[in-house]
Amino acid sequence: xxxxxxxxxxxxxxxxxxxxYTLHPGQTPYGYAAAALSLVHGLLGVVRxxxxxxxxxxxxxxxxxxxxxxxPLPLTNIELYLRSxxxxxxxxxxxxxxxxxxDVFARCxxxxxxxxxxxxxxxxLGNLVSLLFLGVNQGKHLYGGMAAIAFGARYGxxxxxYYWEGLGAHINLLAQSAFVVLMAMTLTAK
Numbered sequence: 001x002x003x004x005x006x007x008x009x010x011x012x013x014x015x016x017x018x019x020x021y022t023l024h025p026g027q028t029p030y031g032y033a034a035a036a037l038s039l040v041h042g043l044l045g046v047v048r049x050x051x052x053x054x055x056x057x058x059x060x061x062x063x064x065x066x067x068x069x070x071x072p073l074p075l076t077n078i079e080l081y082l083r084s085x086x087x088x089x090x091x092x093x094x095x096x097x098x099x100x101x102x103d104v105f106a107r108c109x110x111x112x113x114x115x116x117x118x119x120x121x122x123x124x125l126g127n128l129v130s131l132l133f134l135g136v137n138q139g140k141h142l143y144g145g146m147a148a149i150a151f152g153a154r155y156g157x158x159x160x161x162y163y164w165e166g167l168g169a170h171i172n173l174l175a176q177s178a179f180v181v182l183m184a185m186t187l188t189a190k
Contacts, residue, residue, distance in 0.1 A: 002049045008173040009045030015177040016042055019184035030079040031187045034072040038180050041068040045173070066103045068176065070096060070120055073127045073150050076183050080134055080143070093130065099123045124154055142186045149179045 019035035041064045048061050074096035081090035099119040106116045128147045135143025153175030161168025 002052060004170060006046055006049035008170045008177075009042045009049060012038055012042030012173050012177045012180070013046060015180045019180045022184045022188050028079055028187045030075040030082075031183055034075040034183065035180055037064075037068060037071055038176060040064060041176075042173075063104065063107055066107050067100065069154070070100050070103060070123065072176070072179060072183070073124065073131070076146065076187075077127050077130055077134070079187060080131070084134060084138060089130075093127060096123050096127070121154075124150070140186070142182060142189075146179060146182045146186065149175050149182065153179065 016035045016039035020032060020039060023032045023035060025032040041061075044061045044064055048058060074093040077093040078090045081087060081093065099116070099122075102116050103120060106113065128151055131143050131147045131150075135141070135147070153172050156175065157168035157172035159168075160171045
């Protein structure tokens with residue numbers, strides 16, 4: 001199973017590296033930050049798989065998995081809204097910091113409760129609706145694809161994990177990789 005972990009984490013590293021290569025940090029800082037966070041998460045997964053479930057890496061990986069679960073979609077929304085005809089709506093997506101802080105504190109104390117999960121789910125769903133709204137208004141089909149992939153990363157992985165224990169984490173990494181590549185494609189498109 002560690003081979004599969006290394007494989008899917010390597011896929012996330014490659015897709016994040018591609019996104020960081022194609023995006024310019026001065027022109028797309030929020031997209032670049034989302035790709036950088038994904039790269040760090042993937043690298044930690046590869047190191048954890050190489051060290052046979054190293055305990056120190058597991059603790060840090062647990063923290064970054066909470067961050068990667070919540071951060072890339074709002075950062076992408078900020079970047080896309082800044083390019084849209086409604087740039088004043090961009091920084092409303094900065095509200096993801098509130099559930100992120102709660103999630104990081106809960107993961108550090110090993111006491112994640114239902115209210116933190118609900119807050120994260122509401123933030124994710126709000127950002128999905130916002131991305132779909134922007135995609136419909138601008139007529140961009142890739143935005144809908146990114147929303148579907150982000151939805152699948154969160155809820156599809158849970159469904160797959162229910163039927164086959166451990167498959168959900170791989171589906172999540174695969175969806176995150178696809179999301180990062182689509183994000184890079186939409187942010188570099190003219």
